[in-house]
Amino acid sequence: MSIMNLSFKSGEDLFQFILLGVLLLFTVILFFVVMNIFMLLKKLSIGGNGSTVVQAADKGGFWKGLTDAVPVSKEETVMLDHNYDGIRELDNHLPPWWLGLFYGTIIFAVYYLLDYHVFHWSPSQAQEYEIAMTDAKKEVEAYQAKLGESLDEKSVTLATDPKALEAGKTIFTEKCAACHGAAGEGTVGPNLTDEYWLHGGTINDLFATIKNGVPEKGMISWKATLKPNEIQNVASYILGLQGTNPANPKAPQGVKAGGDATAATTDSTAAAK
Numbered sequence: 055m056s057i058m059n060l061s062f063k064s065g066e067d068l069f070q071f072i073l074l075g076v077l078l079l080f081t082v083i084l085f086f087v088v089m090n091i092f093m094l095l096k097k098l099s100i101g102g103n104g105s106t107v108v109q110a111a112d113k114g115g116f117w118k119g120l121t122d123a124v125p126v127s128k129e130e131t132v133m134l135d136h137n138y139d140g141i142r143e144l145d146n147h148l149p150p151w152w153l154g155l156f157y158g159t160i161i162f163a164v165y166y167l168l169d170y171h172v173f174h175w176s177p178s179q180a181q182e183y184e185i186a187m188t189d190a191k192k193e194v195e196a197y198q199a200k201l202g203e204s205l206d207e208k209s210v211t212l213a214t215d216p217k218a219l220e221a222g223k224t225i226f227t228e229k230c231a232a233c234h235g236a237a238g239e240g241t242v243g244p245n246l247t248d249e250y251w252l253h254g255g256t257i258n259d260l261f262a263t264i265k266n267g268v269p270e271k272g273m274i275s276w277k278a279t280l281k282p283n284e285i286q287n288v289a290s291y292i293l294g295l296q297g298t299n300p301a302n303p304k305a306p307q308g309v310k311a312g313g314d315a316t317a318a319t320t321d322s323t324a325a326a327k
């Protein structure tokens with residue numbers, strides 16, 4: 055959003071215009087504040103005007119500078135003509151330390167307004183929340199990635215997270231489909247959608263097969279190419295293909311999952327050659 059856009063197309067534009075007015079007002083105030091501060095500084099500095107030097111010398115420069123109190127001997131000069139049953143009122147100077155703080159709050163308010171409402175230099179609370187959430191998410195991802203690094207065929211579990219399965223599908227399409235078919239129906243490599251497995255059909259078995267490969271039968275070892283969690287993802291994706299019955303399925307090979315010894319053809323090499 056730009057403060058230069060002053061057409062009232064929306065409530066926000068009007069709000070900006072009001073803010074701009076407030077801003078101008080504050081600029082004027084600021085000018086006077088700065089002038090005042092200069093005058094105060096001049097008063098504080100020894101050797102400003104003659105009378106200050108005398109007063110400061112009288113009452114101790116630092117304390118006097120801080121409070122700007124009129125010495126008791128000169129109280130008559132700030133005495134108001136209010137008189138309440140003998141109780142009279144002094145019109146003492148505002149202490150410079152207090153004035154300084156007061157002007158400080160005004161300057162801060164101007165800065166705050168500009169920063170948070172006009173230029174949006176600093177993030178709002180809502181944005182801070184978003185930033186914190188994004189950071190936390192990155193930390194969680196980094197942590198999970200680290201967990202992924204340490205996965206092996208013993209500790210691997212079936213991934214069910216849609217994102218993980220989607221990542222597994224991508225890997226499958228890029229690296230595996232050439233030999234196993236786009237839908238896992240099998241071409242050079244065996245059909246991955248049926249219940250028959252040459253090397254076991256659990257997530258742990260698949261992890262081991264993919265990681266170590268079966269080089270002598272044409273299935274590469276993927277551990278140099280894929281990270282453990284990527285192997286987990288693609289293995290989980292493959293197990294999700296169970297029973298999908300794609301077109302042109304390759305005949306079952308291996309042993310039916312669940313230990314049934316109904317062996318189909320011995321291995322894929324027969325078909326591959």
Ligand code: HEC
Nearest residue numbers: 229230233242243244251252253254268271272273321322
């Ligand atoms: C160059 C071809 C080729 C590529 C590429 C390939 N495979 Fe294979 N894959 C095979 C062959 C051949 C077999 C059968 C090995 C055997 O006969 O023991 C096999 C077997 C498997 C098995 C075991 C199937 C069973 O019945 O036990 C799995 C699981 C597997 N591949 C997954 C993958 C994954 C995942 C990828 C991609 C990262 C992949 N393959 C890439 C050729 C390939």
